[in-house]
Structures are given as C-alpha cells and as structure tokens.
C-alpha cells in the first residue's frame with residue numbers, strides 16, 4: 001500500500017473539501033495522510049469569519065468539516081502561516097503534493113478620489129470585524145451619521161447592508177463579536193443605501209437572500225417599482241432563470257407597502273460612484289447615473305465597498321489578477337490550488353466542493369512514488385501550534401460560553417484568548 005503525504009494550506013471550505021476528496025479517492029492500493037495548515041488559531045475560513053452571523057444555518061457545514069478532520073490520517077496545524085512560519089519550498093520538498101486553499105481575503109478598491117478618507121472602507125475589513133476575526137478586533141468605525149452607503153450588488157454587499165440596518169438586539173442570539181454588537185447598538189445609522197452600478201437585472205444577489213429581506217422585523221426594505229419594471233423590460237423575453245428569480249424576489253419587495261420602522265435599507269440601481277467627498281472624513285458620495293450625464297450625491301458618514309476580493313501574493317507562488325496562476329487547479333510540479341485562491345471570489349460554499357474534487361482527481365493522476373522526506377513538524381519552530389485536539393477544546397469552550405446567553409457560541413477574539421482556551 002502506497003501512502004502519500006499531502007499538505008493543504010488554508011482551513012476554509014476549499015481546503016476541507018480537498019481533504020474530503022482525497023479521503024474519497026483513497027483505495028486499497030494507495031492512501032493519503034493530510035496535514036492542514038491554517039494561519040489563524042481557528043479553522044473553517046469564511047464560514048467562521050465571513051458568513052453573516054444572522055444566517056447560522058449556513059454555518060452548519062462546519063459539522064462536515066469536523067467529520068473530515070476526525071479521521072486518523074488528518075492533522076490540523078493551525079496558528080501556522082505560510083510565508084512567515086513556513087515557506088512554500090519547505091512544503092514542496094517534504095510533501096508529495098501541496099494544495100493552496102488560502103482564499104481571497106483582500107477587498108478590491110473602486111479607484112475613485114476620496115476612497116482613502118476615514119469612513120470609507122472595504123467589506124473585507126468590516127465583515128471580519130463583526131465576525132470576531134482576531135486581525136480586525138481593534139478596527140473602529142464612525143457609526144454616528146444617519147446614512148451609510150454600501151457599494152456593490154452581491155450577497156456580501158447585502159450582508160453588510162443588513163448588518164448595519166437591522167435592529168442590533170436581533171444580533172444578541174447570534175455569534176456576532178461582542179464588540180460589534182456594542183458598537184451597532186450605539187450606531188446612529190438609520191438609512192442604508194445599497195448601490196449598484198448597473199440595473200437590477202445584472203445584480204449578483206441570489207434570490208434566497210433577497211427573499212429573506214422582507215422577514216426583517218424592524219427594517220423597512222425599499223426597492224423602487226420603476227427600477228424593477230425597467231429591468232424586466234431590459235432583460236427581455238430570453239431572460240435567464242436566475243435573473244428571473246432575482247427580479248421576482250425584488251418585485252415582491254418593491255410591491256410591499258412601506259412600513260413605519262425607524263430603520264430603512266434602500267436599493268439604488270444604475271448609479272456609478274465617481275467621488276467620495278469630505279473634509280478629513282467621508283461626508284458624501286457623488287454618483288453619475290450609469291449610461292448618462294446626470295450626477296447626484298448622497299450625504300453619509302460611512303461608505304463600505306463590497307465589489308469583490310482578491311488574493312494577496314505569497315512568495316514562491318505565481319499570482320496574476322488576484323488569483324494563483326493555474327491550469328485547471330494545477331500550478332506546476334507538485335503544487336495545486338483550490339477555492340477562491342484558484343477561481344477568484346465567486347460561488348457559494350458548495351461550489352468549492354465539486355471544484356476541489358476535480359482538482360484532487362488531477363492531483364492523484366499525477367502522483368508517482370511516495371516521498372520519504374519528513375514533514376511539517378520539523379519546520380515549525382514555535383510551540384503554539386493549534387492541533388485538532390486544541391481546536392476542539394477552543395470550540396467546546398466557545399459553545400459553552402454561548403449557551404447561557406442563548407448564542408450558538410461566544411467567540412473569543414484575540415489570538416491570546418483563543419490560545420488560552422486551547423490550553424496553549
């Protein structure tokens with residue numbers, strides 16, 4: 001029986017689904033031992049630090065991840081970073097194959113004047129802040145103005161807008177970071193404008209998320225009926241199924257009677273942001289009507305852009321256009337890539353499963369004789385490696401701390417706190 005060693009870098013959905021695919025591909029003739037490396041003291045990637053805390057059902061996929069991890073040939077090495085604790089060459093020398101699954105954590109910029117003003121930020125900063133990502137715990141946002149603008153027409157923009165527009169006590173029974181719940185309870189924001197450059201027929205929202213919006217108990221959700229009727233005309237008879245389903249969901253919202261709630265989330269279409277203005281901080285966003293000359297502005301104190309993500313480069317790995325350069329997931333030699341680092345920031349959690357399975361089939365087809373050249377344990381020099389057992393302790397402690405508060409978990413926020421929970 002041949003046994004191959006595979007290192008997977010990044011413990012998000014793509015990393016776990018790659019591990020699962022290898023477990024499924026093992027036969028009586030060959031098996032895999034998998035070492036998963038994660039820079040944070042906690043695994044699960046964006047399932048922990050991206051997915052909105054008011055959508056807890058989506059996070060139940062973590063049960064699948066834990067099943068994958070609880071197999072004899074799987075080891076977790078969390079709190080270990082590729083690039084600072086270990087290098088790609090060290091991994092490539094020791095493992096039969098190395099799989100990059102590091103995601104796309106960097107927010108894309110609009111590239112317009114004023115974007116650098118305080119009060120203008122990316123969803124890539126705001127989302128991990130409210131989700132208790134240790135690297136963002138000290139971020140501070142000015143939530144003292146009446147209006148916030150969220151630029152983008154995808155589910156991340158919708159998550160951000162919803163988090164700003166919902167009644168913050170609705171977050172009490174969720175795993176939102178305590179610092180975020182406290183700040184949102186103090187927030188003066190009462191109107192959130194979610195602004196799309198193109199028409200509603202091009203929006204990348206998905207219809208289940210749109211259909212959830214009217215269920216918000218304390219927020220008025222507004223879509224102008226004319227925006228949707230114009231979109232339906234532009235989409236024409238050959239309309240795609242997903243677009244139709246989105247427009248149907250938006251029609252339901254547009255046709256609702258306005259409510260008297262204090263908080264409003266308003267959709268704006270066909271608006272291209274051209275400048276963010278303000279004296280030392282954001283005071284307004286200037287837009288041009290897309291496809292025309294008319295300009296208009298919205299006074300606001302906070303602008304959050306959610307227009308996509310990219311991967312920062314890692315030494316020794318070829319990157320272009322915010323992704324790892326690859327051919328169907330193969331980079332070169334024994335190096336592979338899966339998930340958002342491979343495809344860019346598109347697709348839901350499940351998309352990473354079929355994608356990783358295809359790449360792992362390719363990987364297996366390239367395997368030769370197994371290497372006998374050591375593993376990670378001889379490279380890592382610090383003693384604070386979070387293994388699966390440590391992580392299980394952290395996980396259990398967070399869940400136990402949440403229980404009396406009616407939360408699925410109370411997240412520890414700093415690295416020190418997390419390591420303490422794991423008795424490290």
Ligand SMILES: Cc1cc2nc3c(=O)[nH]c(=O)nc-3n(C[C@H](O)[C@H](O)[C@H](O)COP(=O)(O)OP(=O)(O)OC[C@H]3O[C@@H](n4cnc5c(N)ncnc54)[C@H](O)[C@@H]3O)c2cc1C
Pocket residue numbers: 009010011012013014015037038039040043044045046047050051052055058080081082083101102103104105127155156159314338339340341346347348349350352
């Ligand atoms: C805000 C937001 C909300 C979302 N909501 C949903 C939703 O509701 N439903 C849904 O289906 N999908 C949702 N998605 C999409 C889903 O999260 C992605 O499809 C999925 O997480 C991508 O998986 P990944 O493993 O490629 O990347 P990630 O989940 O980002 O995982 C990458 C992992 O690699 C680690 N890493 C990075 N660099 C290094 C390094 N140098 N060394 C070691 N480790 C490293 C990171 O810490 C991270 O844990 C959402 C995405 C975002 C951004």
